[in-house]
Amino acid sequence: MSPTDRYIVRFVESFPTPLEPAILYVSVAYSTAGHLCACGCGGEVVTKLSPARWRVSFDGEISLSPSVAATALPCNSHYFITRGEVDWRRPLSELQTNRAQIADRRAINDHRAAFPRQWWKRLFHRRW
Template sequence: MIRHNQLTPCFVKGVPRILEPGILYVSMEYGTVVHSCCCGCGLEVVTPLTPTDWRLTFDGEAISLWPSVGNWNLPCRSHYVIQGNRVVEAGQWDKAQIDAERRRDKAAKARYYSQIESPGAQKELKPKPTNGPAGTTANRETIWAKLLRWLS
C-alpha cells in the first residue's frame, strides 16, 4: 500500500542522513536519486542513474523515474512508478519475475560495461568540446563521465 502519493523533487549535492518522507532527493553530481520508501515504512530507497539502471526526466517542474521502483530487498516489497512527481502503485511481483529481472539487469550491465572497456568506447567517455560563450570551445564533462570518474 502506498502512503505517499506525491513526491517533491529536491536537488541536492549530497543526500541528507535523515530523509524527509515525500521528498525525492536528486544528486546530479553523484548520479543518484534517494527517497524514503513511498509505502511509509521509512526505509531508504536508492536509485542510481546509469545507462543500465534508472533514467530521470525533469521538465522544469516535475520528475519521472523509469523503470519502476521495486523494493524487493526491503521487508515491505513495495513496487511503484514515479511519474510527474506522482507515485503510481504497481503490481506485486513473484519470485520468478524478480529473479528474471535480476538476470536481465546483470546481463545488461555486463553488456554495457564490456563495451565501455573496449579501446574504441573509451573515446566516447571523454568530454567532447562544445561551443561556449562567444564562440569559444569549452569542455563539458557529462554526468556519466563524472560518475565513472567518481567510481574509479
C-alpha cells in the first residue's frame, strides 16, 4: 500500500470491512472517525470524537484535530488531516507520547466533571 497525501470523507453509520485507503470515515451515530494510516502501513486508526478528544470539521473538505499520533502502530506515524490534506509531523518520542496520554486523560476527566451525570439525566429525563 502506498502513502496517502489526501483524504476524502465518507459519512457512514458504521465502518465497512475492510477500510479503503484515502477515505476518512465518520460515524456520527457512534461519534468516531476511522481511516487507514496515511503512511501506507495498512494500520487502522480509529479516533473517538468528543470535545475532550478529536473533532472533525467539514466545509466541503474534512479536517481532523488534534493530530493523529499512531503510536500503537509499528510505523509511529504523526500527522494532521487539514482540509483533506495530510500534514506530516515528526513521530512522537516515548516521553511525548506519555505526556500526550496524560493530557488526554486529564481533558476527558475535566470534560466529565463539567457535565455531571445528574445533568444528563435531567436533560434526557431518563433513569440510568
